[in-house]
Amino acid sequence: MKDVKRWLDNFVIKLSINSKPVAGRLRKNSGNVISFLTFSSQYKATRELIELRARVYDDVPEGRIITDANTIIIDVNPAFSKITGYSREEIIGKTPKILSSGLQSKTFYALMWRSLQEQGHWQGEVWNRKKNGDIYAERLNIVAFYDQHHSVSHYVGLLSDITSNKRQQEQLDMLAHYDVLTQLPNRALIVDRFKQAMAQAKRSQTQLAVCFLDLDNFKPINDSYGHHVGDSILIEISRRMTHNIRESDTVSRQGGDEFALLLTDIDSFAHCEQSLRRILDAISQPVVIDDISHTISASIGVTMYPADSDDFDTLLRHADHAMYEAKQSGRNRYQLYNVEQDQLIVFKHHRLLEIEQALLNGEFQLYYQPKVNMLTGDVFGVEALLRWNHPEQGILLPVDFLPIIAGTALEKKLGDWVIEYAVKQLNEWQEIELRPEVSINISSNHLLSSSFFDNLKWVLNEHPLIKPNAIQLEILESSALGDLKAIHDVLERCISELGISAALDDFGTGYSSLTHLRALPANIIKIDQSFVRDLLDDPHDYSIIDGVIGLAEAFRREVIAEGVETTEQGLMLIVMGCLQAQGYVIAKPMPADEFPRWLQNYRPNQEWLECADRQFSPKEKQLKLLKLATSHWHNKFVEYIKSPQDSALAPPIMDIRKCHCGTCITWLKQEKLLKKGSMVFLKQLHETFHQIADSIFHHYQQNDLQTARAELHELQQAFFIMHSTVEQYKTVT
Numbered sequence: 001m002k003d004v005k006r007w008l009d010n011f012v013i014k015l016s017i018n019s020k021p022v023a024g025r026l027r028k029n030s031g032n033v034i035s036f037l038t039f040s041s042q043y044k045a046t047r048e049l050i051e052l053r054a055r056v057y058d059d060v061p062e063g064r065i066i067t068d069a070n071t072i073i074i075d076v077n078p079a080f081s082k083i084t085g086y087s088r089e090e091i092i093g094k095t096p097k098i099l100s101s102g103l104q105s106k107t108f109y110a111l112m113w114r115s116l117q118e119q120g121h122w123q124g125e126v127w128n129r130k131k132n133g134d135i136y137a138e139r140l141n142i143v144a145f146y147d148q149h150h151s152v153s154h155y156v157g158l159l160s161d162i163t164s165n166k167r168q169q170e171q172l173d174m175l176a177h178y179d180v181l182t183q184l185p186n187r188a189l190i191v192d193r194f195k196q197a198m199a200q201a202k203r204s205q206t207q208l209a210v211c212f213l214d215l216d217n218f219k220p221i222n223d224s225y226g227h228h229v230g231d232s233i234l235i236e237i238s239r240r241m242t243h244n245i246r247e248s249d250t251v252s253r254q255g256g257d258e259f260a261l262l263l264t265d266i267d268s269f270a271h272c273e274q275s276l277r278r279i280l281d282a283i284s285q286p287v288v289i290d291d292i293s294h295t296i297s298a299s300i301g302v303t304m305y306p307a308d309s310d311d312f313d314t315l316l317r318h319a320d321h322a323m324y325e326a327k328q329s330g331r332n333r334y335q336l337y338n339v340e341q342d343q344l345i346v347f348k349h350h351r352l353l354e355i356e357q358a359l360l361n362g363e364f365q366l367y368y369q370p371k372v373n374m375l376t377g378d379v380f381g382v383e384a385l386l387r388w389n390h391p392e393q394g395i396l397l398p399v400d401f402l403p404i405i406a407g408t409a410l411e412k413k414l415g416d417w418v419i420e421y422a423v424k425q426l427n428e429w430q431e432i433e434l435r436p437e438v439s440i441n442i443s444s445n446h447l448l449s450s451s452f453f454d455n456l457k458w459v460l461n462e463h464p465l466i467k468p469n470a471i472q473l474e475i476l477e478s479s480a481l482g483d484l485k486a487i488h489d490v491l492e493r494c495i496s497e498l499g500i501s502a503a504l505d506d507f508g509t510g511y512s513s514l515t516h517l518r519a520l521p522a523n524i525i526k527i528d529q530s531f532v533r534d535l536l537d538d539p540h541d542y543s544i545i546d547g548v549i550g551l552a553e554a555f556r557r558e559v560i561a562e563g564v565e566t567t568e569q570g571l572m573l574i575v576m577g578c579l580q581a582q583g584y585v586i587a588k589p590m591p592a593d594e595f596p597r598w599l600q601n602y603r604p605n606q607e608w609l610e611c612a613d614r615q616f617s618p619k620e621k622q623l624k625l626l627k628l629a630t631s632h633w634h635n636k637f638v639e640y641i642k643s644p645q646d647s648a649l650a651p652p653i654m655d656i657r658k659c660h661c662g663t664c665i666t667w668l669k670q671e672k673l674l675k676k677g678s679m680v681f682l683k684q685l686h687e688t689f690h691q692i693a694d695s696i697f698h699h700y701q702q703n704d705l706q707t708a709r710a711e712l713h714e715l716q717q718a719f720f721i722m723h724s725t726v727e728q729y730k731t732v733t
């Protein structure tokens with residue numbers, strides 16, 4: 001068949017049709033049909049094809065560019081001009097470099113040329129620059145054309161503008177990696193950056209800081225001014241943060257008003273403190289929106305890689321805990337994560353839940369400690385003291401759980417429970433003819449809660465038989481009482497409307513006892529046990545108690561001493577003028593059901609009672625104090641010398657100018673309570689007493705326990721002489 005076709009092609013046939021000469025060739029069609037094809041019809045078809053090709057070249061939206069082998073542009077189509085802004089005339093003779101945006105690297109172009117040389121074509125996406133300077137994205141397809149010697153003769157590029165696709169893709173990328181409101185990197189992106197930064201930090205032996213930042217007072221602004229103001233603030237704060245970190249650092253929005261920061265290339269925590277201070281400072285500058293100035297601050301928690309962990313979630317959680325600490329310690333500050341502190345917080349949190357459950361389970365119980373009048377021996381009241389009957393740990397003291405709930409809603413809830421149960425108990429005792437006054441400890445936080453008064457009133461209404469004056473509220477003086485006026489008002493209402501009384505607890509331990517005494521309507525002062533404990537040892541504590549008793553008299557308040565552990569302390573207090581006491585020497589706190597039996601078996605302290613019929617003159621008072629102080633000193637010294645050297649016992653005050661007996665002698669002298677001769681003799685006896693004691697003390701310290709202890713009887717003799725002399729002076733004028 002092919003042979004027939006070739007054979008026919010050998011002949012050019014010339015005919016005359018309608019007297020016009022026509023040239024052409026015979027063509028073999030399908031079957032045995034041979035047709036005559038004129039040259040002019042063949043030529044027309046070819047011309048049409050060329051024209052069509054030209055139109056396609058010109059009209060398609062794809063840009064085309066043809067260069068010679070040296071990349072000199074020799075032709076472009078109108079679509080190219082439309083995309084790039086360069087007319088055909090302008091661009092011919094130039095190279096495609098004119099379109100370069102500078103956004104592609106040298107490597108990019110090197111790879112492109114390698115592909116063209118090795119494979120004859122290349123395709124990819126390129127960011128180029130239009131004539132007007134705009135950057136646009138194009139999909140580019142380049143094909144190399146070769147001449148008969150297989151050398152490149154031309155390059156033809158087909159390009160289409162894909163900028164809008166690119167922008168959409170970028171937007172999607174933005175959504176996936178950036179926060180829509182603030183345009184800050186989101187969580188996913190900071191995690192990614194952390195991984196890169198961690199690798200870099202390993203190589204450069206540097207550290208990273210992961211910070212958790214929370215705005216301090218954002219919610220109220222958002223609530224009162226609306227979300228659009230809140231949003232504007234977040235945008236502005238984000239801008240300031242970005243502005244105050246380095247290029248290599250990342251600030252990311254975690255949601256709401258919480259942000260995470262990744263600070264890189266750090267030598268130490270101190271190194272990043274400067275950045276943190278700058279960020280805090282930038283945030284705390286006022287933000288003006290709709291002519292209203294808003295001031296906001298932030299708390300930042302910080303933890304370090306690699307010191308802490310290499311897991312981003314763990315680091316962020318730790319930074320969050322440290323941020324919470326920063327909030328707790330006053331906001332507008334940063335806090336470095338501390339493992340021990342964190343464990344304490346976790347423990348506290350756990351314990352808080354446990355305490356809440358314990359209240360529901362009925363594991364709390366009130367113990368009661370009697371309060372007596374030392375002169376009459378009367379048990380006139382009890383103090384309710386909270387205990388936690390823990391199923392595994394046994395009876396727990398307030399120190400184990402009250403500090404954990406301090407300042408929480410649970411503190412008020414437990415406080416209400418205490419009031420309810422103490423009043424209930426008082427009611428039960430009344431039914432068996434016991435009428436002690438019950439003191440209830442109240443935290444200032446509880447006292448200041450809005451429901452305090454109503455709750456107390458409600459409980460009293462539930463038990464109408466109880467006389468309200470049998471209830472006393474003990475307000476801790478040592479704690480920061482806070483709003484004194486508010487405390488005054490609620491106490492005043494409790495006293496005037498309900499008829500109950502109030503005591504200032506732990507008096508003297510606060511830093512403004514006198515202010516409290518003046519400002520609060522408490523009719524009783526409770527001398528703190530820390531002063532009572534060392535009353536006989538330390539002349540300072542003696543002076544404080546003496547002062548408190550004087551204040552109570554001046555302000556016409558009653559006074560009670562707590563923590564009385566020995567008969568001597570009681571005697572001393574009686575002599576000083578404090579007659580009410582509470583302490584282990586009388587009774588330890590006990591469960592309610594043990595109180596009636598204890599009361600039945602109770603025998604007043606005889607030595608205290610003996611003071612009852614004595615009115616002490618100032619001289620008698622001082623001599624009695626001297627006697628108590630001297631015998632206490634002597635007992636303590638003997639006990640010390642008899643103890644092994646590694647025991648924890650401390651000696652009494654050895655300095656003759658500072659010991660309690662010496663102070664008593666000075667008072668006697670100052671107030672001229674003794675004749676001069678008696679005074680001199682007393683001083684000599686005291687000096688001799690100390691000389692003997694010093695010698696014993698020296699032996700003891702030199703490890704010569706035998707001599708030390710043998711000399712004790714000598715000290716005892718000196719003590720007796722001093723004692724009987726003091727006794728004599730009582731009667732001698």
Ligand code: C2E
Pocket residue numbers: 369384385386397398399402415418440441442443474476505506529562563564565582583584585589
């Ligand atoms: P507080 O009000 O000063 O109570 C006196 C504390 O001293 C009690 O400790 C008591 O057991 C202890 N104590 C009594 N006599 C002596 C003594 O002779 N020597 C020694 N060393 N200690 C003695 P407790 O029961 O551990 O209570 C400690 C603190 O817990 C109380 O101090 C009070 O501030 C607080 N507290 C106790 N119960 C409650 C309560 O129901 N509510 C509130 N808010 N606080 C309470």
Ligand code: CA
Pocket residue numbers: 383441474505
């Ligand atoms: Ca108390």
Ligand code: CA
Pocket residue numbers: 505506528529562
């Ligand atoms: Ca106390």
